Amino acid sequence: MTVPRLSQLGIRSVVLFYLTFLLLLPVAMVFYRAFEDGFGVAWDTVTSEQGIHALQLTLTTVAIAVPLNTIFGVLAALVLVRQNFRGKAILNSLIDIPFAISPVVIGLSLVLLYGPRDTAVGQWFFQHGILIIFSTPGIVIACIFVSLPFVVREVVPVLHEIGDEQEQAAKTLGANWWQTFRRVTLPAIRWGVTYGVVISTARVLGEFGAVSVVSGKVIGETETLPLFVRQQFETFNGAGGYASALVLAVLALLTLVLMNLINRRKEN
Amino acid sequence: MGIAVQNVNKTFGDFKALDDVTLDVPDGSLTALLGPSGSGKSTLLRLIAGLEEADSGTVLLNGEDVTHVSVQDRGIGFVFQHYAAFKHMTVRDNIAFGLTIRKTPKDQIRARVKELIRLVQLNGMAHRYPSQLSGGQRQRMALARALAAQPNLLLLDEPFGALDAKVRKELREWLRNLHEEVPVTTIFVTHDQEEAMDVAQQIVVMNQGKIEQVGEPKELYENPKTEFVMGFVGEVNRLGDALIRPHDLDLSLTPIEGGEEANVERVSHLGFEVRVELSLANGDHAWAQVTRKEDEELQLTEGVSVYARPSRARKFQGAEAQGDDGASAEELQVA
Ligand SMILES: Nc1ncnc2c1ncn2[C@@H]1O[C@H](COP(=O)(O)OP(=O)(O)OP(=O)(O)O)[C@@H](O)[C@H]1O
Ligand SMILES: [Mg+2]
Numbered sequence: 001m002t003v004p005r006l007s008q009l010g011i012r013s014v015v016l017f018y019l020t021f022l023l024l025l026p027v028a029m030v031f032y033r034a035f036e037d038g039f040g041v042a043w044d045t046v047t048s049e050q051g052i053h054a055l056q057l058t059l060t061t062v063a064i065a066v067p068l069n070t071i072f073g074v075l076a077a078l079v080l081v082r083q084n085f086r087g088k089a090i091l092n093s094l095i096d097i098p099f100a101i102s103p104v105v106i107g108l109s110l111v112l113l114y115g116p117r118d119t120a121v122g123q124w125f126f127q128h129g130i131l132i133i134f135s136t137p138g139i140v141i142a143c144i145f146v147s148l149p150f151v152v153r154e155v156v157p158v159l160h161e162i163g164d165e166q167e168q169a170a171k172t173l174g175a176n177w178w179q180t181f182r183r184v185t186l187p188a189i190r191w192g193v194t195y196g197v198v199i200s201t202a203r204v205l206g207e208f209g210a211v212s213v214v215s216g217k218v219i220g221e222t223e224t225l226p227l228f229v230r231q232q233f234e235t236f237n238g239a240g241g242y243a244s245a246l247v248l249a250v251l252a253l254l255t256l257v258l259m260n261l262i263n264r265r266k267e268n
Numbered sequence: 269m270g271i272a273v274q275n276v277n278k279t280f281g282d283f284k285a286l287d288d289v290t291l292d293v294p295d296g297s298l299t300a301l302l303g304p305s306g307s308g309k310s311t312l313l314r315l316i317a318g319l320e321e322a323d324s325g326t327v328l329l330n331g332e333d334v335t336h337v338s339v340q341d342r343g344i345g346f347v348f349q350h351y352a353a354f355k356h357m358t359v360r361d362n363i364a365f366g367l368t369i370r371k372t373p374k375d376q377i378r379a380r381v382k383e384l385i386r387l388v389q390l391n392g393m394a395h396r397y398p399s400q401l402s403g404g405q406r407q408r409m410a411l412a413r414a415l416a417a418q419p420n421l422l423l424l425d426e427p428f429g430a431l432d433a434k435v436r437k438e439l440r441e442w443l444r445n446l447h448e449e450v451p452v453t454t455i456f457v458t459h460d461q462e463e464a465m466d467v468a469q470q471i472v473v474m475n476q477g478k479i480e481q482v483g484e485p486k487e488l489y490e491n492p493k494t495e496f497v498m499g500f501v502g503e504v505n506r507l508g509d510a511l512i513r514p515h516d517l518d519l520s521l522t523p524i525e526g527g528e529e530a531n532v533e534r535v536s537h538l539g540f541e542v543r544v545e546l547s548l549a550n551g552d553h554a555w556a557q558v559t560r561k562e563d564e565e566l567q568l569t570e571g572v573s574v575y576a577r578p579s580r581a582r583k584f585q586g587a588e589a590q591g592d593d594g595a596s597a598e599e600l601q602v603a
Contacts, residue, residue: 165348165350165352166352166353166354166355168319168346168348168352169346169348169352169354169410169413170354170365171319171338171339171340172317172319172339172340172344172345172346172414173345173365173366173369173413173414173416173417174340174366174369174370174417175340175365175369176340179369183354183365183369184354187356188355188356
């Protein structure tokens with residue numbers, strides 16, 4: 001790579017310019033606005049009863065949706081890469097559906113299926129007194145839907161790259177399926193899984209469209225943190241909204257740092 | 269542990285990778301599967317290991333039918349061409365893997381790993397990762413890993429295929445010594461006839477999913493049953509319908525009985541051996557392998573006329589046409 005120095009600088013400036021106006025400045029503005037009138041308003045909003053409830057609901061959703069999608073994602077990747085069967089191509093494209101459909105449509109589709117009116121599935125839950133739509137289960141399902149492909153898509157290329165010789169070797173040495181997976185496959189795909197978990201978490205934390213459709217936005221009940229942020233603006237509490245948005249950003253960053261730490265530790 | 273493979277067939281899609289293969293491997297022997305690329309060597313080896321399942325036929329280990337026994341339960345050691353080292357584990361942990369899986373006590377594992385590290389000459393490298401080893405060292409680690417749990421059967425798929433010529437030679441000598449020290453039944457795959465001849469006690473020659481011949485190295489070389497085997501285990505000349513090894517072609521400057529007139533096209537001195545390329549009166553080409561001494565006596569140079577006479581030749585009839593035994597060979601002694 002012998003790009004002349006001048007053009008190197010040119011490329012670098014373009015990237016920096018792009019990042020500055022599309023990423024850094026907007027985020028900096030959020031910071032600035034959140035604390036423009038001091039920490040008081042920001043703190044009060046974030047720690048209000050509603051704010052705390054929204055935070056708890058969001059964390060609950062992450063705690064259910066992300067582990068489920070991680071397990072499913074790794075299994076699906078194993079099936080897609082290590083097994084051959086008819087209809088594999090169909091399964092492969094099915095997994096990408098959440099990428100292709102708008103979150104609002106995802107929300108509506110869930111309301112149709114799990115709402116009490118339109119389908120046998122919805123009616124069954126209704127008759128058994130289980131509320132899905134306008135309630136926490138609906139929010140969790142919506143988040144699972146939107147974040148489903150991330151782990152699969154991160155793990156599939158890694159599985160392709162490592163090949164299956166190490167797994168075969170483990171089998172010849174007496175390891176059963178689980179031992180092979182835990183001692184050989186998982187350590188090899190660890191970084192892929194980590195990355196998948198981090199972006200799934202970020203997506204679930206921030207999900208607005210699908211959740212706003214299925215939640216019914218019952219304040220203090222089915223309001224996740226992004227919905228809460230929106231509601232602050234609607235009630236002209238700008239500083240509070242920005243502060244809550246920062247909480248979301250910090251949570252996402254924490255996930256990233258945490259997963260990195262866990263992996264570093266395992267490496268030693 | 270003795271192995272018996274009986275009437276095994278294996279297809280991939282509509283490609284027949286193994287075609288009614290039957291083979292006996294005696295207990296404690298060192299056997300080579302030899303054949304060209306795509307002849308089904310790896311498939312047969314993997315089938316014996318249990319990494320591949322036969323469409324039909326049986327595999328017996330020590331007289332016990334293991335056709336439907338999983339790899340894990342066959343008590344084998346397998347060495348892959350590209351090492352298949354566990355990249356995230358140290359040499360020590362790689363070697364210990366089979367023992368750890370079997371929940372062997374820690375102090376026993378430690379002792380066994382130490383013993384193996386000495387056996388495969390990786391002293392001082394126990395804490396390295398595979399990426400910090402050379403190809404030859406990686407393959408020795410893979411061997412130690414395969415041997416750790418004391419398998420009844422050691423299977424190696426082109427173990428030295430990815431290594432350079434010098435390391436290959438070292439390792440194959442080392443494998444032969446290892447087999448003397450640890451006399452476990454061993455089968456290794458190779459497409460290098462010299463490697464097979466040098467290391468193995470018994471060679472199985474494969475071609476297009478079938479076994480052509482099984483025998484000791486010398487037996488295969490001296491009495492090949494098919495034209496394919498004769499061509500694969502050594503060099504051959506074809507004169508009419510007879511096949512002659514280059515060292516079985518005698519040259520003379522004066523006419524001899526049964527000799528054919530030929531013209532010397534080229535003389536190459538390859539150290540001890542001298543290679544004389546000939547063109548015969550009927551247009552055929554052949555080459556003779558003569559010793560330096562013979563060459564000095566004959567003083568052969570390009571363009572000289574000589575008489576060439578096979579001291580030993582073979583004819584094969586209908587490689588495919590005949591029954592179960594395949595081809596029949598006929599030896600011709602001239603002189
Ligand atoms: N998993 C598979 N799927 C489809 N075809 C296969 C598979 N494994 C092997 N084959 C085919 O079966 C034939 C025999 O393969 P095999 O690997 O046994 O050959 P080989 O003698 O080991 O050759 P090489 O010396 O190149 O390793 C080949 O033509 C190969 O393409
Ligand atoms: Mg092979």
